[in-house]
Amino acid sequence: MLEGIEFLNKEFFWLLLLLPLAILWYVLKHKKQTAELKMSSVKGFKIAQSWLPKLKHGLFVLRLLALALLITALARPRTSDESTKTKTTRGIDIVMAIDVSASMLAKDLLPSRLEALKKVAAEFIQGRPNDRIGIVEYAGESYTKTPITSDKAIVLRSLEDIKYNNIIDGGTAIGMGLATSVNRIKDSKAKSKVIILLTDGVNNSGFIDPKIASELALEYGIKVYTIGIGTNGMALSPVNINPNGSFQYGRVQVQIDEDLLKEIADLTGGKYFRATNNKKLVEIYDEINKLEKTEIEEIKFTTYQEKYRPLVLLAALFLLLELLLRSTVFRSFV
Template identity: 30%
Template sequence: MYRIEEPFYFYLLAIIPAIIVIFLLVFWWKKRAQKKFANADLLKKLAPNSSTFKSVVKLVFLLLGITFLVISLTNPKMGTKLQTLKREGVDVVFALDVSKSMLAEDIAPNRLEKAKQIISRTIDQLGSDRVGIIIYAGNAYPLLPITTDHAAANMFLQNASPDMVSSQGTAINEALELAKTYYNNDEQTNRFLIMISDGEDHQEETKEVAQTIANEGVKIYTVGVGTENGGPIPMRLNGSMIGYKKDSKGETVITKRNAAVLEGIAEVANGSYIDGNSTNTPVKFMADVIANAEKNEFETTQFSDYKDQFQWFLAIGLFFLIIDIFLFEKKTKWLRKVDLFGEEKSNK
């Protein structure tokens, strides 16, 4: 398994398109200047060994060299062996509502982004606890299985969106049922399910399903995002705002937070309901609850003994740059016979 120690340096790759643009501009300028200086036949006689192909090849080697040098700066590391560790913690599963109503902007930046902030910051407060993520709208799907890799959890979380779920709605019951499959440690006595939603479009018998899970030892905490006054659901096309969602009568749909549903779920499942419009409130609350919970020991396997691999990328990058330095733009004898760009035909 690989690990990138300094991913910030990937931003340096932005110079590659800049170099390509400069190359094209200089190439265009040269061609234009040459046409003003002499016609094609005369240019052929004055510079018979001029080669566009070799100029492009030199550019490719230069760009490859820069790319590998940038990768070497990020210092890739590779785990050389698997190690089994013993840890103590609890199991925490997040169920994130990604229905269209979560795009409402009655809280900044919108309900879904606020929910992601809460989950991400809660994960950052955890120690060696295991986490899992479920997303749901009209259906529920596993986004990330239970794991101790908190970095992976945050990475998968950022990709969660309504587009990942095929049908719309709020399948709370299905999300609750799916959560039951996440707790694969029979010896774990503390299991937490944190549901973050606006509570809208809830299903019947939600409390009964929550009660069943609670009887299996899972404590459910619900976090409500959105306001009681609500807000419209923005519609976007290719990232651009095109209006708001309307009903069959052409009226703008106003989505409101339904805290009563979330409160009812938490009440029957030995948990609590927390207002999520302020990020710090649920994060601090859940961090305190989990910190004070009894921890169980479990085993986890992970890669260890990560070793630096930058030297390989550095060597390859220098190799391409050296080739670029010693590669001339003039045609070689064998290249004169290879007319890849139709240079010979264009000059006849």
């Protein structure tokens, strides 16, 4: 019954100590509240039993109940309903630059580098509901898959649609991928602008030098996190295309230009990571998620409902009932 009720002025409950004193006073004094007539004998009188004198103590009970209710009302019982509203005070715009060259079909990450990346990236996107995210694909060339948007459903669908195709020229144009990402995010009004650039190779294509693209990112205040994906040593990778269009796989030496990726990250204030397996890739995106936190302001609204009014009304009812009974039924006995 009292669940969810708080008392604002609990100190008034000390007044409840008056109730035992009132009961003690009533016990000591109640005999003097009725008239007494001493007679040597009542043999000549007819004795009649009445229940009214026995019920007269109920008047005192009503008064005690009224007093207890008034004290409880003074303690200000109330319930509270708390609601919260969040406001993003520091939004982040993120562009994910994804290498979609044929080498991303290598099976050193399961089921392939590209599919492992898509799964982890989807979880990363879902974990950032307050940020805008875009996707850039690159191989020998680069293009925008999805402009930065707050609609995560669109971003997730675009991510799911990413697959290797021969439309983009072969090779790995890291500079092109980074430059396209910078172009996508440079005019953003967000407090923080981030590019997550992932590749599994070396820069061997494109007409934009990665270092120039890095300096461009620095000029626009864009932080670049770089990820080199691929195991150490040899990996089962596509080496040829069969007549039916399927890939022929062979053991290929993994080559990642880690020095370049570290230089890009250091210049722009980001960080370089190496994902050698599925677990490490998950840990990398978790770490980036922690490093780039969106500041959220939580505003709490509390609605109070005062509960003392019913207690006061009930106390008044008890006092009125006592007065009524005292003036009518118990008028001759009290």
